[in-house]
Amino acid sequence: MSILKKLVLIALVIGAVYCIMTVLMPSNPVEITPAPQEPQKQTEPDQPAQPVEKETVSIYFIGQNSKKEDVYKIVKRDYDEERDGKKLDFAIHELLKGPSAKESALGIYTEIPKETKLRAISNLNGKKYIDLSVDFEQGGGTDGLYKRLYQLIKTINKNTTEDVYLKIEGREVDVIGGEGIMLSQPLNSRSLDN
16 A cells, blocks of 8 residues: 555544544533532541449458468459349348359358358348348357458448348347357447457
8 A cells, every 4th residue: 555545544534533523522511510419417436335334242251361361352243233132132142152163263262151041131120130040150160250250241341331230040149159259239340349
């Protein structure tokens, strides 16, 4: 093919492209804009959920310090009023159950005899009473009885501000155990100071 023919062919192609563009493409281009959108609402960033602090009761058991001396150890137990009832009632039930297997493995123990039963927690004549079975005051000697009384007193005072009195087998006590330990009531940190 000669150069002249090639030039004519190129000119024809260019002319055809020009014609097509002028016919199909208007001289005033139309600007295409996106359809208006609804304004987006400003939303608060999700607030992290505040951790719900679990309510607990404090139970006093016994363990040893670094010098191998017996000391009172506070053990916390999760408490839910709807599930567990009154806080003091739950705390006393947990105290009488004794330490868990895990706590026992850590050297925590109780001086309260496992046979001890909670007979009742009641209100009578404006006084709150905890009535325990006679098993509470039996065995363990004087030292053991003092420890179990302190466990009970400390657990009560940590879980209520009410005055609480101790009964054994339905009888309010002022002397407890075969050793005759004097007990002033209501139960508080000075109950065994006699």
